[in-house]
Amino acid sequence: MQPSLKTTLSLAATLAIGTAAHAVEFRSSDVHNSDDYPTVAAVRHMSELLAKASSGKHKIKVFNKGALGSEKETIDQVKIGALDLTRVNISPMNSICAKTQVPTMPFLFRSVEHMRKALDGPAGEEILKSCEDQGFIGLAFYDSGARSIYGNKPVKTVADAKGMKIRVQQSDLWVALVSAMGANATPMPIGEVYTGLKTKLIDAAENNIPSYDGFKHFEAVKYYSRTEHSMAPEMLLMSKTVWDKLPKAEQDMIRAAAKESVAFQRRKWDEQEAKSLAIVKAGGAEIVEVDKASFQGVMSPVYSKFMTTDDLKRLVKTIQDTK
Structure with a gap:
Protein backbone atom coordinates (compact mmCIF):
# COMPACT_ATOMS: atom_id res chain seq x y z
CA MET A 1 0.00 0.00 0.00
CA ALA A 146 -10.59 7.72 -25.13
CA ARG A 147 -8.70 7.88 -28.42
CA SER A 148 -10.65 8.19 -31.66
CA ILE A 149 -9.93 8.78 -35.35
CA TYR A 150 -10.11 12.27 -36.82
CA GLY A 151 -9.54 13.02 -40.46
CA ASN A 152 -10.71 14.43 -43.77
CA LYS A 153 -13.81 12.21 -43.94
CA PRO A 154 -16.20 10.53 -41.48
CA VAL A 155 -15.20 7.01 -40.38
CA LYS A 156 -18.45 5.37 -39.29
CA THR A 157 -17.51 1.72 -39.77
CA VAL A 158 -14.22 -0.15 -39.98
CA ALA A 159 -14.73 -0.36 -43.78
CA ASP A 160 -14.47 3.45 -43.96
CA ALA A 161 -10.92 3.30 -42.54
CA LYS A 162 -9.66 1.02 -45.30
CA GLY A 163 -6.69 2.50 -47.17
CA MET A 164 -6.56 5.71 -45.10
CA LYS A 165 -3.13 6.95 -44.05
CA ILE A 166 -3.56 7.37 -40.29
CA ARG A 167 -0.85 8.82 -38.07
CA VAL A 168 0.00 6.64 -35.09
CA GLN A 169 2.47 6.88 -32.24
CA GLN A 170 5.90 5.37 -32.79
CA SER A 171 4.90 1.96 -31.45
CA ASP A 172 4.57 -1.48 -33.07
CA LEU A 173 1.34 -2.06 -31.19
CA TRP A 174 -0.26 1.08 -32.59
CA VAL A 175 0.85 0.19 -36.10
CA ALA A 176 -0.82 -3.23 -35.66
CA LEU A 177 -3.99 -1.71 -34.17
CA VAL A 178 -4.56 0.69 -37.07
CA SER A 179 -3.45 -1.88 -39.65
CA ALA A 180 -6.11 -4.26 -38.28
CA MET A 181 -8.66 -1.67 -39.42
CA GLY A 182 -7.32 -1.96 -42.97
CA ALA A 183 -5.70 1.48 -42.78
CA ASN A 184 -2.10 2.43 -43.53
CA ALA A 185 -0.46 3.22 -40.19
CA THR A 186 1.98 6.13 -40.44
CA PRO A 187 4.19 6.58 -37.32
CA MET A 188 5.32 10.16 -36.64
CA PRO A 189 5.99 12.45 -33.65
CA ILE A 190 3.02 14.50 -32.46
CA GLY A 191 4.77 17.75 -33.42
CA GLU A 192 4.62 16.84 -37.11
CA VAL A 193 0.95 15.88 -37.25
CA TYR A 194 -0.58 19.32 -37.88
CA THR A 195 1.58 19.87 -40.97
CA GLY A 196 0.99 16.29 -42.08
CA LEU A 197 -2.77 16.81 -41.96
CA LYS A 198 -2.61 20.26 -43.59
CA THR A 199 -0.43 19.08 -46.48
CA LYS A 200 -2.44 15.83 -46.87
CA LEU A 201 0.68 13.76 -46.22
CA ILE A 202 -1.70 11.85 -43.92
CA ASP A 203 -5.48 11.51 -44.12
CA ALA A 204 -6.14 11.23 -40.42
CA ALA A 205 -4.73 10.85 -36.93
CA GLU A 206 -6.10 9.35 -33.73
CA ASN A 207 -6.12 10.92 -30.32
CA ASN A 208 -8.35 12.27 -27.57
CA ILE A 209 -10.52 15.39 -27.81
CA PRO A 210 -8.19 17.63 -25.72
CA SER A 211 -5.26 16.79 -28.04
CA TYR A 212 -7.43 17.34 -31.14
CA ASP A 213 -8.09 20.78 -29.66
CA GLY A 214 -4.74 21.54 -27.99
CA PHE A 215 -2.60 20.82 -31.06
CA LYS A 216 -5.16 22.68 -33.25
CA HIS A 217 -5.67 19.59 -35.41
CA PHE A 218 -9.38 20.49 -35.68
CA GLU A 219 -8.29 23.41 -37.87
CA ALA A 220 -6.79 20.93 -40.35
CA VAL A 221 -9.45 18.16 -40.40
CA LYS A 222 -13.08 18.47 -39.39
CA TYR A 223 -14.38 14.93 -38.76
CA TYR A 224 -13.87 13.41 -35.31
CA SER A 225 -15.20 9.84 -35.45
CA ARG A 226 -15.80 8.48 -31.94
CA THR A 227 -14.23 5.03 -32.33
CA GLU A 228 -12.90 5.20 -28.74
CA HIS A 229 -10.62 2.30 -29.68
CA SER A 230 -8.22 2.77 -26.77
CA MET A 231 -8.04 4.39 -23.35
CA SER A 276 -12.21 21.07 -25.66
CA LEU A 277 -15.36 19.45 -27.04
CA ALA A 278 -17.08 22.85 -26.99
CA ILE A 279 -14.05 24.51 -28.67
CA VAL A 280 -13.76 22.02 -31.54
CA LYS A 281 -17.51 22.09 -32.19
CA ALA A 282 -17.44 25.89 -32.27
CA GLY A 283 -14.49 25.62 -34.68
CA GLY A 284 -16.58 23.60 -37.14
CA ALA A 285 -15.64 20.04 -36.17
CA GLU A 286 -18.27 17.36 -36.65
CA ILE A 287 -18.47 14.66 -33.97
CA VAL A 288 -19.35 11.41 -35.75
CA GLU A 289 -20.96 8.47 -33.95
CA VAL A 290 -19.68 5.10 -35.18
CA ASP A 291 -20.53 1.40 -35.31
CA LYS A 292 -18.08 0.49 -32.57
CA ALA A 293 -18.74 -3.25 -32.87
CA SER A 294 -17.36 -3.25 -36.42
CA PHE A 295 -14.01 -2.00 -35.06
CA GLN A 296 -14.02 -4.39 -32.07
CA GLY A 297 -14.63 -7.29 -34.45
CA VAL A 298 -11.24 -6.94 -36.20
CA MET A 299 -9.04 -6.61 -33.12
CA SER A 300 -8.39 -10.25 -32.17
CA PRO A 301 -5.18 -10.41 -34.31
CA VAL A 302 -3.77 -7.53 -32.22
CA TYR A 303 -4.32 -9.51 -29.00
CA SER A 304 -2.85 -12.64 -30.61
CA LYS A 305 0.25 -10.76 -31.73
CA PHE A 306 1.04 -8.93 -28.49
CA MET A 307 -0.55 -10.78 -25.58
CA THR A 308 1.75 -13.77 -26.10
CA THR A 309 2.68 -14.85 -22.56
CA ASP A 310 0.64 -16.28 -19.70
CA ASP A 311 1.65 -13.27 -17.61
CA LEU A 312 0.24 -10.77 -20.12
CA LYS A 313 -2.93 -12.81 -20.62
CA ARG A 314 -3.37 -12.96 -16.82
CA LEU A 315 -3.08 -9.15 -16.59
CA VAL A 316 -5.65 -8.68 -19.37
CA LYS A 317 -8.06 -10.99 -17.53
CA THR A 318 -7.42 -9.24 -14.19
CA ILE A 319 -8.35 -5.91 -15.79
CA GLN A 320 -11.38 -7.33 -17.63
CA ASP A 321 -12.61 -8.90 -14.38
CA THR A 322 -12.28 -5.64 -12.41
CA LYS A 323 -15.77 -4.57 -11.37
Whole structure:
Protein backbone atom coordinates (compact mmCIF):
# COMPACT_ATOMS: atom_id res chain seq x y z
CA MET A 1 0.00 0.00 0.00
CA GLN A 2 1.37 3.43 -0.93
CA PRO A 3 2.03 5.94 1.88
CA SER A 4 -0.35 8.90 2.06
CA LEU A 5 1.09 12.39 1.91
CA LYS A 6 0.08 12.93 5.57
CA THR A 7 1.98 9.83 6.69
CA THR A 8 4.97 10.87 4.65
CA LEU A 9 4.92 14.39 6.11
CA SER A 10 5.03 12.90 9.63
CA LEU A 11 7.81 10.58 8.57
CA ALA A 12 9.70 13.50 7.10
CA ALA A 13 9.35 15.45 10.33
CA THR A 14 10.49 12.57 12.51
CA LEU A 15 13.43 11.61 10.36
CA ALA A 16 14.52 15.19 9.62
CA ILE A 17 15.20 14.32 6.06
CA GLY A 18 17.95 16.77 5.43
CA THR A 19 20.10 13.80 4.59
CA ALA A 20 20.41 14.71 0.91
CA ALA A 21 23.28 17.11 0.31
CA HIS A 22 21.22 19.94 -1.14
CA ALA A 23 17.82 21.03 -2.35
CA VAL A 24 16.85 19.73 -5.76
CA GLU A 25 14.69 21.21 -8.49
CA PHE A 26 13.83 18.09 -10.47
CA ARG A 27 13.29 18.62 -14.19
CA SER A 28 10.23 17.05 -15.82
CA SER A 29 9.22 17.01 -19.48
CA ASP A 30 5.88 17.14 -21.30
CA VAL A 31 5.08 17.61 -25.00
CA HIS A 32 1.75 19.39 -24.56
CA ASN A 33 1.59 23.03 -25.59
CA SER A 34 -0.83 24.45 -23.03
CA ASP A 35 0.55 25.38 -19.61
CA ASP A 36 -2.86 24.42 -18.24
CA TYR A 37 -3.05 21.02 -19.98
CA PRO A 38 -4.12 18.45 -17.32
CA THR A 39 -0.83 16.51 -17.25
CA VAL A 40 1.29 19.69 -17.20
CA ALA A 41 -0.86 21.14 -14.41
CA ALA A 42 -0.81 17.84 -12.48
CA VAL A 43 3.00 17.64 -12.33
CA ARG A 44 3.12 21.30 -11.26
CA HIS A 45 0.60 20.41 -8.54
CA MET A 46 2.81 17.47 -7.56
CA SER A 47 5.69 19.97 -7.24
CA GLU A 48 3.64 22.03 -4.77
CA LEU A 49 2.87 18.91 -2.73
CA LEU A 50 6.51 17.89 -2.76
CA ALA A 51 7.70 21.37 -1.76
CA LYS A 52 5.27 21.34 1.16
CA ALA A 53 6.31 17.85 2.27
CA SER A 54 10.01 18.72 2.09
CA SER A 55 9.65 22.14 3.75
CA GLY A 56 10.58 23.83 0.49
CA LYS A 57 13.63 21.67 -0.14
CA HIS A 58 12.51 19.87 -3.29
CA LYS A 59 10.35 20.93 -6.20
CA ILE A 60 9.77 20.06 -9.85
CA LYS A 61 10.15 22.36 -12.85
CA VAL A 62 8.00 21.30 -15.80
CA PHE A 63 9.32 21.90 -19.30
CA ASN A 64 6.33 21.47 -21.60
CA LYS A 65 5.78 22.27 -25.32
CA GLY A 66 8.33 19.56 -26.16
CA ALA A 67 11.13 21.87 -24.95
CA LEU A 68 13.32 18.90 -23.94
CA GLY A 69 12.44 16.72 -26.92
CA SER A 70 9.83 14.27 -28.14
CA GLU A 71 8.38 11.67 -25.77
CA LYS A 72 10.76 9.03 -27.13
CA GLU A 73 13.76 11.36 -26.69
CA THR A 74 12.84 12.22 -23.10
CA ILE A 75 12.38 8.53 -22.25
CA ASP A 76 15.96 7.94 -23.42
CA GLN A 77 17.17 10.87 -21.28
CA VAL A 78 15.34 9.61 -18.18
CA LYS A 79 16.77 6.11 -18.63
CA ILE A 80 20.35 7.38 -18.38
CA GLY A 81 19.59 9.93 -15.64
CA ALA A 82 20.10 13.00 -17.85
CA LEU A 83 16.49 14.01 -17.08
CA ASP A 84 14.70 13.42 -13.77
CA LEU A 85 11.09 12.84 -14.84
CA THR A 86 8.95 12.68 -17.94
CA ARG A 87 5.23 12.46 -18.58
CA VAL A 88 4.57 10.34 -21.64
CA ASN A 89 1.77 8.37 -23.20
CA ILE A 90 2.19 4.71 -22.29
CA SER A 91 2.65 3.63 -25.92
CA PRO A 92 6.35 4.56 -26.37
CA MET A 93 7.05 2.36 -23.32
CA ASN A 94 5.48 -0.71 -24.99
CA SER A 95 8.78 -1.86 -26.51
CA ILE A 96 10.70 -1.16 -23.28
CA CYS A 97 8.60 -2.95 -20.65
CA ALA A 98 6.17 -5.52 -22.05
CA LYS A 99 3.48 -5.17 -19.39
CA THR A 100 2.80 -1.57 -20.48
CA GLN A 101 1.26 -3.07 -23.62
CA VAL A 102 -1.71 -4.32 -21.61
CA PRO A 103 -3.50 -0.98 -20.92
CA THR A 104 -2.83 0.01 -24.55
CA MET A 105 -4.83 -2.89 -25.95
CA PRO A 106 -7.88 -1.96 -28.03
CA PHE A 107 -11.28 -1.89 -26.32
CA LEU A 108 -9.81 -3.32 -23.09
CA PHE A 109 -11.66 -0.89 -20.81
CA ARG A 110 -15.45 -0.77 -20.71
CA SER A 111 -15.61 2.82 -19.47
CA VAL A 112 -13.55 5.59 -17.90
CA GLU A 113 -14.65 4.37 -14.46
CA HIS A 114 -13.49 0.83 -15.26
CA MET A 115 -10.13 2.13 -16.51
CA ARG A 116 -9.54 4.23 -13.39
CA LYS A 117 -10.47 1.41 -11.00
CA ALA A 118 -8.28 -1.13 -12.82
CA LEU A 119 -5.24 1.15 -12.97
CA ASP A 120 -5.62 2.17 -9.31
CA GLY A 121 -5.61 -1.50 -8.33
CA PRO A 122 -3.03 -4.31 -8.20
CA ALA A 123 -2.81 -4.67 -12.00
CA GLY A 124 -1.88 -0.99 -12.37
CA GLU A 125 0.75 -1.21 -9.63
CA GLU A 126 2.25 -4.31 -11.24
CA ILE A 127 2.53 -2.55 -14.60
CA LEU A 128 4.18 0.54 -13.06
CA LYS A 129 6.66 -1.62 -11.13
CA SER A 130 7.52 -3.67 -14.23
CA CYS A 131 9.55 -0.76 -15.66
CA GLU A 132 12.09 -0.67 -12.82
CA ASP A 133 14.38 -3.27 -14.42
CA GLN A 134 14.64 -1.00 -17.45
CA GLY A 135 15.70 2.05 -15.43
CA PHE A 136 12.34 3.72 -14.76
CA ILE A 137 10.33 4.30 -11.60
CA GLY A 138 6.67 4.29 -12.59
CA LEU A 139 5.09 6.87 -10.30
CA ALA A 140 1.54 7.21 -11.59
CA PHE A 141 -0.97 6.75 -14.38
CA TYR A 142 -2.76 9.84 -15.64
CA ASP A 143 -5.93 9.86 -17.75
CA SER A 144 -5.62 10.31 -21.48
CA GLY A 145 -9.28 9.87 -22.32
CA ALA A 146 -10.59 7.72 -25.13
CA ARG A 147 -8.70 7.88 -28.42
CA SER A 148 -10.65 8.19 -31.66
CA ILE A 149 -9.93 8.78 -35.35
CA TYR A 150 -10.11 12.27 -36.82
CA GLY A 151 -9.54 13.02 -40.46
CA ASN A 152 -10.71 14.43 -43.77
CA LYS A 153 -13.81 12.21 -43.94
CA PRO A 154 -16.20 10.53 -41.48
CA VAL A 155 -15.20 7.01 -40.38
CA LYS A 156 -18.45 5.37 -39.29
CA THR A 157 -17.51 1.72 -39.77
CA VAL A 158 -14.22 -0.15 -39.98
CA ALA A 159 -14.73 -0.36 -43.78
CA ASP A 160 -14.47 3.45 -43.96
CA ALA A 161 -10.92 3.30 -42.54
CA LYS A 162 -9.66 1.02 -45.30
CA GLY A 163 -6.69 2.50 -47.17
CA MET A 164 -6.56 5.71 -45.10
CA LYS A 165 -3.13 6.95 -44.05
CA ILE A 166 -3.56 7.37 -40.29
CA ARG A 167 -0.85 8.82 -38.07
CA VAL A 168 0.00 6.64 -35.09
CA GLN A 169 2.47 6.88 -32.24
CA GLN A 170 5.90 5.37 -32.79
CA SER A 171 4.90 1.96 -31.45
CA ASP A 172 4.57 -1.48 -33.07
CA LEU A 173 1.34 -2.06 -31.19
CA TRP A 174 -0.26 1.08 -32.59
CA VAL A 175 0.85 0.19 -36.10
CA ALA A 176 -0.82 -3.23 -35.66
CA LEU A 177 -3.99 -1.71 -34.17
CA VAL A 178 -4.56 0.69 -37.07
CA SER A 179 -3.45 -1.88 -39.65
CA ALA A 180 -6.11 -4.26 -38.28
CA MET A 181 -8.66 -1.67 -39.42
CA GLY A 182 -7.32 -1.96 -42.97
CA ALA A 183 -5.70 1.48 -42.78
CA ASN A 184 -2.10 2.43 -43.53
CA ALA A 185 -0.46 3.22 -40.19
CA THR A 186 1.98 6.13 -40.44
CA PRO A 187 4.19 6.58 -37.32
CA MET A 188 5.32 10.16 -36.64
CA PRO A 189 5.99 12.45 -33.65
CA ILE A 190 3.02 14.50 -32.46
CA GLY A 191 4.77 17.75 -33.42
CA GLU A 192 4.62 16.84 -37.11
CA VAL A 193 0.95 15.88 -37.25
CA TYR A 194 -0.58 19.32 -37.88
CA THR A 195 1.58 19.87 -40.97
CA GLY A 196 0.99 16.29 -42.08
CA LEU A 197 -2.77 16.81 -41.96
CA LYS A 198 -2.61 20.26 -43.59
CA THR A 199 -0.43 19.08 -46.48
CA LYS A 200 -2.44 15.83 -46.87
CA LEU A 201 0.68 13.76 -46.22
CA ILE A 202 -1.70 11.85 -43.92
CA ASP A 203 -5.48 11.51 -44.12
CA ALA A 204 -6.14 11.23 -40.42
CA ALA A 205 -4.73 10.85 -36.93
CA GLU A 206 -6.10 9.35 -33.73
CA ASN A 207 -6.12 10.92 -30.32
CA ASN A 208 -8.35 12.27 -27.57
CA ILE A 209 -10.52 15.39 -27.81
CA PRO A 210 -8.19 17.63 -25.72
CA SER A 211 -5.26 16.79 -28.04
CA TYR A 212 -7.43 17.34 -31.14
CA ASP A 213 -8.09 20.78 -29.66
CA GLY A 214 -4.74 21.54 -27.99
CA PHE A 215 -2.60 20.82 -31.06
CA LYS A 216 -5.16 22.68 -33.25
CA HIS A 217 -5.67 19.59 -35.41
CA PHE A 218 -9.38 20.49 -35.68
CA GLU A 219 -8.29 23.41 -37.87
CA ALA A 220 -6.79 20.93 -40.35
CA VAL A 221 -9.45 18.16 -40.40
CA LYS A 222 -13.08 18.47 -39.39
CA TYR A 223 -14.38 14.93 -38.76
CA TYR A 224 -13.87 13.41 -35.31
CA SER A 225 -15.20 9.84 -35.45
CA ARG A 226 -15.80 8.48 -31.94
CA THR A 227 -14.23 5.03 -32.33
CA GLU A 228 -12.90 5.20 -28.74
CA HIS A 229 -10.62 2.30 -29.68
CA SER A 230 -8.22 2.77 -26.77
CA MET A 231 -8.04 4.39 -23.35
CA ALA A 232 -4.26 4.01 -23.18
CA PRO A 233 -3.19 6.10 -20.17
CA GLU A 234 -0.30 8.48 -19.64
CA MET A 235 2.63 7.50 -17.41
CA LEU A 236 4.69 9.64 -15.07
CA LEU A 237 8.19 8.16 -14.97
CA MET A 238 11.25 9.00 -12.88
CA SER A 239 14.82 8.03 -13.59
CA LYS A 240 15.88 5.06 -11.45
CA THR A 241 19.44 6.45 -11.55
CA VAL A 242 18.20 9.65 -9.88
CA TRP A 243 15.77 7.78 -7.59
CA ASP A 244 18.42 5.42 -6.21
CA LYS A 245 20.49 8.38 -4.96
CA LEU A 246 17.63 9.63 -2.77
CA PRO A 247 17.03 8.56 0.85
CA LYS A 248 14.04 6.26 1.34
CA ALA A 249 12.04 8.99 3.13
CA GLU A 250 12.44 11.31 0.13
CA GLN A 251 11.47 8.54 -2.27
CA ASP A 252 8.30 8.04 -0.20
CA MET A 253 7.53 11.77 -0.40
CA ILE A 254 7.87 11.78 -4.19
CA ARG A 255 5.74 8.66 -4.58
CA ALA A 256 3.03 10.04 -2.26
CA ALA A 257 2.95 13.42 -4.05
CA ALA A 258 2.68 11.64 -7.42
CA LYS A 259 -0.21 9.47 -6.22
CA GLU A 260 -2.03 12.50 -4.83
CA SER A 261 -1.60 14.36 -8.09
CA VAL A 262 -3.68 11.69 -9.88
CA ALA A 263 -7.04 12.87 -8.45
CA PHE A 264 -6.10 16.45 -9.37
CA GLN A 265 -5.22 15.40 -12.93
CA ARG A 266 -8.49 13.50 -13.34
CA ARG A 267 -10.55 16.50 -12.25
CA LYS A 268 -8.63 18.72 -14.66
CA TRP A 269 -9.01 16.08 -17.39
CA ASP A 270 -12.81 15.90 -17.07
CA GLU A 271 -13.01 19.70 -17.18
CA GLN A 272 -10.64 19.89 -20.16
CA GLU A 273 -12.58 17.28 -22.16
CA ALA A 274 -15.81 19.25 -21.81
CA LYS A 275 -14.06 22.52 -22.65
CA SER A 276 -12.21 21.07 -25.66
CA LEU A 277 -15.36 19.45 -27.04
CA ALA A 278 -17.08 22.85 -26.99
CA ILE A 279 -14.05 24.51 -28.67
CA VAL A 280 -13.76 22.02 -31.54
CA LYS A 281 -17.51 22.09 -32.19
CA ALA A 282 -17.44 25.89 -32.27
CA GLY A 283 -14.49 25.62 -34.68
CA GLY A 284 -16.58 23.60 -37.14
CA ALA A 285 -15.64 20.04 -36.17
CA GLU A 286 -18.27 17.36 -36.65
CA ILE A 287 -18.47 14.66 -33.97
CA VAL A 288 -19.35 11.41 -35.75
CA GLU A 289 -20.96 8.47 -33.95
CA VAL A 290 -19.68 5.10 -35.18
CA ASP A 291 -20.53 1.40 -35.31
CA LYS A 292 -18.08 0.49 -32.57
CA ALA A 293 -18.74 -3.25 -32.87
CA SER A 294 -17.36 -3.25 -36.42
CA PHE A 295 -14.01 -2.00 -35.06
CA GLN A 296 -14.02 -4.39 -32.07
CA GLY A 297 -14.63 -7.29 -34.45
CA VAL A 298 -11.24 -6.94 -36.20
CA MET A 299 -9.04 -6.61 -33.12
CA SER A 300 -8.39 -10.25 -32.17
CA PRO A 301 -5.18 -10.41 -34.31
CA VAL A 302 -3.77 -7.53 -32.22
CA TYR A 303 -4.32 -9.51 -29.00
CA SER A 304 -2.85 -12.64 -30.61
CA LYS A 305 0.25 -10.76 -31.73
CA PHE A 306 1.04 -8.93 -28.49
CA MET A 307 -0.55 -10.78 -25.58
CA THR A 308 1.75 -13.77 -26.10
CA THR A 309 2.68 -14.85 -22.56
CA ASP A 310 0.64 -16.28 -19.70
CA ASP A 311 1.65 -13.27 -17.61
CA LEU A 312 0.24 -10.77 -20.12
CA LYS A 313 -2.93 -12.81 -20.62
CA ARG A 314 -3.37 -12.96 -16.82
CA LEU A 315 -3.08 -9.15 -16.59
CA VAL A 316 -5.65 -8.68 -19.37
CA LYS A 317 -8.06 -10.99 -17.53
CA THR A 318 -7.42 -9.24 -14.19
CA ILE A 319 -8.35 -5.91 -15.79
CA GLN A 320 -11.38 -7.33 -17.63
CA ASP A 321 -12.61 -8.90 -14.38
CA THR A 322 -12.28 -5.64 -12.41
CA LYS A 323 -15.77 -4.57 -11.37
